[in-house]
Amino acid sequence: MHFLRYTVRKILYGIPLILGVTFISFLLMVYFGPEQTYTLLGKNPTPEDLENIRRQLGYDLPFITRYAQYLQEIFTFDFGYSASSNERVLDILARTVPVSIMVSIPGFLLGNGVGICLALCAAHFRGLWPDKLIMFFSVFGMSVSLLIVIIGFQMIFCSSYGLNWFPVQGWDVDSFFDYLKYVTVPTMATSFVAIGYNTRFFRSVLVEEIDSDHVRTMKAFGIHPLIIIIVHVLQNNLIPILTRMIFTIPYILIGGSILIESFFAIPGVGGVTYDAISSGDLPIMKAVISIYTLLYVGVLIATDLVYRLVDPRVELG
């Protein structure tokens, strides 16, 4: 009951946040975003054609009316049709979001899983050669741009100039084996970069704990280092680790990776969003921003609940 009351309260607190984010982003879209009229026009338009398209896109309406329409769309969860393709926006998202999730999840799991393991190892051997080696590779991974990693990995693992093991592009997934075939190199590329960032962050969190009194005491009592690290050090630091992980979930669900999708020709939501932004396709932009904001609010609530789960001392107040 307490949980439910807390959740409802948090949702209510989230409403002004949703209104604020949607208002500011809509303001930016309307006044600073590209106007789609000229992209949709034929080659030899008349002023009447121009007027007609502007009217159909709703550009002639007052800002406040347009924003009210936008709120109604969020409320009814119906964002209409893409101005570029005339396809229903929700159909586009339902087709592309699962693909992006499928592409992102292995990278997310690997990036965090390997990052935590390496961070634990580095923290345990703090100042010694394993720590230095791990930190060297972490900094290396962080320093190389994702673009270079993608081009390099594609050349090494996918092309006839390299090992030629995986497909260069596409997403013809009919079985789990196909899935592995298409997702391996994109995952390697994203993990390569993510592991560096994650390891450094997790290490800095864990190092403090390893130096704490209770850990020293456990060592003195001869408790196995693995138990100390996993049961005590890791568990005591779950809050910052989970916070970092949970906050990347909206990005995984709706953000996609424009670079990965572009280079591997994967039909995900990242490419659709990028095209919508560059062409000024408002219905898609509105949908993506709204869903992103809603997810973010959801994640904020979930984070507090998770805190309570991993540490019963946390008060939901």
Add this chain to the structure above:
Amino acid sequence: MVLILKLLIGLCWISVTASAALPAQKDELVYRHVEDGAPSSVDPLHIQNTYANSLVTAIYDTLYEYKYLKQPFELKPNLAASMPKVSEDGLVYTFKLKSGVKFTDDPAFKDGKGREVVAEDFVYSLKRHFIKSNRSNGKWLWQGRIKGLDKWGQESGGYQKEVDGIKALDRFTVQVTLVKPFPQFLYTLALGYAAIVPREADEKYGKQISVHPVGSGPFVLESLSSTKAVLVKNSAYRKEIFDIELHGYEEAKHGSTGIAKLSGKQLPLVDQVEVSYIKQPSSLWNSFTKGNEIQYGWVPTVQLDQVLASRQPLKLKKDFSDRFHMRVASDFGYVYLEFNMNDSSIGYHKDPEQNKRNHALRCAIRKGFDWQNRIDRMYHGIGEAFPGIIPPGVDGFDPSLSRESVELDVNGAKQLLKKHNWNAKTLPNLYYSGVNSVDFRKFFVQFRSWMSRIGYPKEKVKLKTFATFGDYSKAIKDGRLMTHSMGWGLDYPDAENVLQLYYGPNKSPGSNSSNFNNSEYNEIYRQASAMQPSVKRTELYKKANKILIDECVVIAGFSRTRVHLWHKNVSMYPTREVLGNYFKYVNVKPL
């Protein structure tokens, strides 16, 4: 909630059949094509690029189409049974449609069975463009040309209301009456815009016909995403035999392609066409050279040195020539830099003396424009600039025309500026505009260095960039830019299509973005655009082209050249732009 549910279903679904299309059976012939951009819609109303046109003309039928191999381009009947009967005054066109042609099966039809294509379908499809709420991209082709059609669109009386200018005389005969002669009319009927759409599908799918096309063409759309389109053979496609002689086959030119062996075969030749949309040149090249992915591609400019043995003549290195066929072809269009004649600092000026000075300034800038340097640096030295706006291969192109307008003449430019009292102080700021990108910035830096050679102070040559093409187009159409760089792809092989870009009444927001308005030019255009091909018309085209060169309204032109490659087991003759409907001629030999 609906979306979340859909996402969950999608996630489960994806593990089993997440592919955009059913996989081809092992014994099926699959041709894997590539494009560097994607279509957003395959509705004939909204064809915004050649990528969309290729798909639309493969799915839908048009009355006419281009012969596959014939150069210069030539039309042949497609859904039409023959070439039309045209009245002596060139105003009335009577078309006979083939009988027995059926739309593909679709739930839009009664019992899901595709019905026969009839004359009324053509009438309906053309009328669709004039419904205001449809926002047609192709309306401009027929606007003000067909008797009563514009008025019908404005009155919005519904499809039932007849239009004087388009009538179905019987089940398979259509008659179109034009307002004035429009010799390019037949060309427009080969474009995807003129594709024949069944009313039932339009009514059933509404807006979403853009992703759910129902046609009678050689292929059916299996799936479409931002990265791939899959077309499967239309099993009910009419009997169409590949007559290579009719299509302009020449042994010397096409002999090595293996097309000769396809003569007499039923079209389409492959069971499935997969079109990948790959925007990254490195991915495209890796996929093409991999061997089991895309079978057609082109050499990215950064790879040219690795792939070519020589540029003059253009030859592949042995490693590549052993594995791939090659064709070097120029785009059917050109790139240019245009002046805004409504900008009084460089275009028209009410003071006749200043008008003359502005003319001299434009001509001096053109003299300082180094086409060869641009081609060498930005287009890897392949191709040649041509004077004026009529590209080679189009009626009106004059090979004997002086090349002065595309040759660098720094001294000439300096003298011209001096003669008209232009100096570092009096020269206006010169804005070079375009969509922001690395390449565009390189163009600008190059342009600024050329201008400084003719005496233009560096600080007066300024960059004006836009985040998106839409913003750039808006600025052009609003007449806010001093100069703008653009490219034009010809819609049909007739110089009228490029000359209309400078016809006064087409001024912004119309296609005349330079806002050029010259009474002599306008009169020539009016005359020539209504004439059938003839020596006299060719002369008028040349004269109009010459006026544009003399007026220094545009720095033109250059057709970008592409080195097309395709695998040895594929029989095809790649082309882009105007042609459309070419997938049906492609054949793949199993490896």
